[in-house]
Amino acid sequence: MQGTTAQPTSPPAAYTPTDRTVPTRSADRASYDKDLVHAILDAAYVCHLGFVRDGAPVVLPTLYGRVGERLYVHGSTGARPLRMTGQADPGLPVCLTVTHVDGLVLARSAFHHSINYRSVVVHGIAHQVxxxxxxxxxxxxxxxxxxxxRSADSRPANKKELAATMVIRLDLDQVSAKLRTGGANDEPEDLDLPHWAGVVPLRAAYGAPLxxxxxxxxTELPSYLAAL
Amino acid sequence: MQGTTAQPTSPPAAYTPTDRTVPTRSADRASYDKDLVHAILDAAYVCHLGFVRDGAPVVLPTLYGRVGERLYVHGSTGARPLRMTGQADPGLPVCLTVTHVDGLVLARSAFHHSINYRSVVVHGIAHQVxxxxxxxxxxxxxxxxxxxxRSADSRPANKKELAATMVIRLDLDQVSAKLRTGGANDEPEDLDLPHWAGVVPLRAAYGAPLxxxxxxxxTELPSYLAAL
Incomplete structure (x- = not known):
């Protein structure tokens, strides 16, 4: 900035890459842009939550929510990963991953077949809220x-339901996005092969509400559902 | 069987539940049926592969393939999870999870909001092929x-590509499927609340091939793509 007066500082627009968040492969596909990370997280319905149990990895699909730079996962107080984040303990190391499949990439060569995707991987320690x-x-x-x-158009949780629900928090700190876009990247010597190459786009489509x-x-269908 | 002669034995139609594959919650939604597990696996494009690195979980999205009771994941010989399954070592404990989101479940109560889904979780030791x-x-x-x-309509991998690609195998042995279907399950005292309740179906939709x-x-569009 060339201004001579102090500017109001806005929050950094990107996460700081760390050893955990720089991929070993295709690092050029990685991004640490906060807006991009938020957009990928907000557009998916389910994340895959990984944790370690008895030394072995466990990966479970689960709903999640985002408030600013915090992700929340909830579940019954009897659910295993939630029980493992006891209030008194130092938290549970987790990896939370969200992936959108945007297209099937067909190349002339088997080797260059791929998927167009957007994913976010979050590493950190989950703490009970x-x-x-x-x-x-x-x-x-x-x-x-x-x-x-929708939360404003449903009955809020009562005392009993709140007591039966555990919520864990994961801060967005060690975060990376990864994307693949575009067509097939074949070897120059394969371009004249007779096989079709390109992308079959994929997207999530909503059916009529049931x-x-x-x-x-x-009871009428609310406008926020009719608009989906 | 009431027959008096020996019948040809067919492979068991279900996986044997184990401590790892019986969920702590909603066990009634779990299934060990092989046909169901295969169908869920074959209908998705990406799995989430979990492994442990330096004591912490890592969950990465990746392509996979199935041959009978074996799943395969591939990647560059430089990719971290693949490097970790060295030929000489005893293999890498992994958890491979596949999830389809089939619908958004809206209940009158915030507590009973949910997702209709089909998922498969596979535990085991991945070995390099x-x-x-x-x-x-x-x-x-x-x-x-x-x-x-598609493999029959593309150039097969050459020697150089084969050498650059590592493939790991995970046997379908410790496997469970989990499903939620149907509408919202509200408490009896909430049924008269004025909030709409039901399901918004979700499915993956293909766009026109690019x-x-x-x-x-x-080069013409192959019939197997036109039919998607």
Whole structure:
């Protein structure tokens, strides 16, 4: 900045790469841009949460929510990964990964077949959320992650439900995104082969909402669902 | 069987549940049916592969292929999880998870919001594939997993490419599927609340194939892609 007066500092626009977040392969596909990371996280429904149990890895799909630079995962107080983040212990090392498959990449050579994708990998220590305000906000974020605005149009959790639900927090700190876009990258000597090459795009498509059979008469489809 | 003569034995139709594969929660949603497990695995494009590095979990998205009761993952010989399954070592403990999101489940209560899904979790020890025949078959399976039949319509890997590619195998042994289907399960006292409840179906949709810009003139779209 060339200005001579102090500027208001905005938060850094990128995560700092670390040994854990710089990939060993295709490092040119990696990004640490916060806006990109947030966009990838917010557009998916399920993450894959990895933790270590008895020395072996476990990877489970689960819902999640984001509030700023914090991710939240919830579950029953009886669920294994949540139990493992006891309030008194130093937290649970986790790896939380979100992936969108955007296209099938068909090359002339078998070797160069690939997938177009956007993924985010978050490393860190998950901690149990004990503050009641933070827990409520996290549960709202989890519901709003399924459909934005939905938490305001549903019955909030009552005392019993709150007690039965454990929420864990993972800070966005050791984070990287990785993307592949574009067509097939064949070897120059393969370009004249007769095999078709290119991309078959893939996206998530919504079907028409299916109302519950026990819906109270006269309950209309909310506009935020009709717009999906 | 009531027959008095010996019947030809067919392979067991289900995996044997183990301590690792019986979930701590919602065990009623778990299945060990082989046909179901195969169908879930074959319908997805990307798995999430978990392993332990320096005591911490790592979860990476990757392509995979299936040949009978074996899963294969491939990558550059420089990729970290593949390097970690050295030929001389006892293999790498992994957890390989595949998840389809089939619908958003909206309940009257925030607590009962959910996702309809089908997932498969495979625990085991990944071993490097060293047999050249098995390696070739695994690479064909990886390409055919992207588009069935595609390996026969592309240039097979040459010596240099084979040498640069490492393939690891994971046997389907400690395996479980888990599913949620159906509508929202609200508490009886919530059924009259004015909030809409039901399911928004989700599915993967293919876009029109995008040919590479450098495609040889006259190369037509193969029928197996036109049919997607």
């Amino acid at each position: 004990t503050d009641p305000e933070e827990k409520r906000a996290a549960l709202d974020a989890l519901v709003d992650h399924v459909v934005p605005g 109302p519950n059979g026990d819906l109270a008469p006269g | 060293t047999d050249p025949e098995e390696k070739r078959a695994a690479l064909d399976a990886l390409v055919d997993h992207v588009v069935p039949g 040919p590479n810009g450098d495609l040889a003139p006259g």
